[in-house]
Amino acid sequence: MPECENPLWPCAMTGAAACLAGFEGIAVVIHGSSGCYYYPTTLLHAPLHGTFILENEAIFGSEHRLREVIEGLSGCGKKIAVVTTCVPAILGEDIRSMLEDYDVILVDSPGFSGDVEAGYKKALSVLAPAVDPATGGINIDGACLFDPFSCGNVREIMRLLGNASVPVGTVFCADALGNVGHAARYTVGTNGDFSSGAGEFLGGTLGFEEISKTFRRVASVFPEADIISVETEMQREDERIIKACDKFLRRFDPPHAVIFGGFSYATFAARTLKHYLDADILYVGTRNEPGTSPFPSGIVQGLSLVRELIRHHDPSLVIGSSFERSVAANRAFVGLTPPIRGMVKLSPHPVAGITGTLSFVENVLNACMDRKK
Amino acid sequence: MTSNPLPLNLSRFGGCTLTGALSVTTQVKDTVTIVHGPKGCTHHNFSLLHATGLDNDRVTIPDLISTGLSESDIIFGGEGALERTLDAVAERHIGGIFVLSTCIVETIGDDVAAVCRRHSKVPVIPVPTAGFLGGTFQNGVNNALNAIADTAEPCIKIPCANIIGEKNLEYEVDENYAEVTRLLTALGVPVNLRFLRDCSIADISRLGAARLNILRDDDLWTVGERLQQRFGTPFISSYPVGLAGTIGFLEAVAGGFGVKCTQAVREEKVLQEEILCEFEDISGTSITFDHQSSAPDAFRVACEVAGRIAVTIDGDGCMVPLPLSSPVGTTGIRRMLHRWRRAIHA
Secondary structure (H helix, E strand, C coil): CCCEECECCCEHHHHHHHHHHCCECEEEEEECCHHHHHHHHHHHCCCCEECCCCHHHHHHCCHHHHHHHHHHHHHHCCEEEEEECHHHHHCCCCHHHHCCCCCEEEECCCHHHCEHHHHHHHHHHHHCCCECCCCCCEEEECCCCCCCCHHHHHHHHHHHHHHCCCCEEEEECCCEHHHHHHECCEEEECCHHHCCCCCEEEECCCCHHHHHHHHHHHHHHCCCCCCHHHHHHHHHHHHHHHHHHHHHHHHCCCCEEEEEECHHHHHHHHHHHHHHHCCEEEEEEECCCCCCCCCCEEECCEHHHHHHHHHHHCCCEEEECHHHHHHCCCCEEEECCCCCCCCCCCCCCCCCHHHHHHHHHHHHHHHHHHHHC | CCCCCCCCCHHHHCCCHHHHHHHHHCCECCEEEEEECCHHHHHHHHHHHHHHHHHCCCCCCCCEEECCCCHHHHHHCCHHHHHHHHHHHHCCCCCEEEEEECHHHHHHCCCHHHHHHCCCCCCEEEECCECECCCCHHHHHHHHHHHHHCCCCCCCCCCCEEEECCCCCCCCHHHHHHHHHHHHHHCCCCEEEEECCCECHHHHCCHHHCCEEEECCHHHHHHHHHHHHHHCCCEECCCCECHHHHHHHHHHHHHHHCCCCHHHHHHHHHHHHHHHHHCHHHCCCEEEEECCCCCHHHHHHHHHHHHHCCCEECCCCEEEECCCCCCEHHHHHHHHHHHHHHHHHC
């Protein structure tokens, strides 16, 4: 069925803008209408620029307007990156040749070409990350302005690497543009849905099991790394989580959960709930293509299917975005997937790292207990 | 628009026609809106409407269906996708279907109106929108209001007023409506219909019954004229704006209904004086405004209010916020003054 009721995931153009705007030193220009500009601007909370093309430019060509905007930005001291939207992409204009007089990055990532991850990957491939043998430390990847936990993730993994006395290389995509071509040899991830492909991947940081494996690999490639403090902290926090979950299970049944989100976060949520709360994972609906998973799962991109799955499985706990919350009725709900609207979020909570697992389990327990009251 | 320093002309920043039309059509209960275009366009708008709804404590989700145009539809034409989507949606028990197009559909030349005409199982109302190719956000609002108004028939007049074209994406939309109804109640005038906010198809049939239409703002002038032509209903072109403007609004509404407003005006002036007295503590201070994205009227009202409380406007004064839209009525001015005081005391 080509049609989609209330599509839940942004387009490739938004993904490209999310990637590029994460780097200091890039001025992102959305080449399209004001309508295409406003959405990523409000979602990403980043300073974007636009060509705001009008009807006459769609008819007679947008070259003049594009040049006008680029020249207006030329003194800003930043590298200009142009992201195309649907209409300019099909007008048949040769945008690359229009821009040949300028030192500009062009990302052809119109909305109809795919979803947010596709645009993110396309933009990152145009930036061409490269390993610089002279750069020490470990890169962090998976940061994306689209993800409300991205900032918290980066801070948390920086903290853990700092505790292990390992310097941080390039953060993809939340760093200075100049560092893209000088990445370190190794990388750890925070969200596999937005992996960079730069450097040798040592593993992810979603959940204690993954963190443990990843930091052991870190220790194997950095013999000077001190991972004992990370392991000690993890053991201590693991015991606290077990104690809190055990207390919950003395009074309540394990949650029956339906989870919606990007594959990486959704799988982390399912594993964590199973591990600590013996939860029944009824279904994992992924916004993007699901990878290998021990849980019943499938791709879910429209709200009608979300509604149908919740009705069919009748879960006690729903994990997802504020879209899911709107159709979760009085079930316990935890926000893990963008967008998370309708609440004030100021502090940078992570999903990754030790604090990420603590925060997630804490939210689940509080949501489930609040529902029982 | 501080993030974009290149405003060469205002029409570039007028927003998307589709978003404007959706802000109207999604307020009609028991209907579905089909957006003919790539699903990203629908997601962007759905997400925006969802966020705005949550801001206004509304958890209901608008029914938006995307025809989900793919790259091949864009190459070979998207009318088939619209046809299939209309067939599927018409199977539901709904009162009507709105069909909105996008700029990409306009570019590839799909004949949306012709496809809609071929469907008769459920009322199908095409609204002329084509993203930026259709004009601005406000054009989308006006086109949707006009298209929906055309479905109503003239009817017997009753002594009440319609509210026309509320800004459904405005954060204070319901508070502004409450202020207008407070003023109307002071004159004994009830509201017939909020056209369009939280209506059903059946409600819309009452559109022609009002003796007076009150437009949200001047941008809806063409809608007001069209409703006057179709239903013979005169209109006031804007919500009450400013201290004197609020008094003028009371007088204009009273004139429209042939009722006396002496007492209502006296009481409103007393209320205005009381409110201004509440802010005596900021009297004598100097302020300046960040009004890059505010309506021109908002600046005018701010100057009027500053003059009344003896606050000086000076480029070196304390920066205070100016509302995006002009503060509505006396209550709107009080809220604006609270924000000024917060900024002055910060």
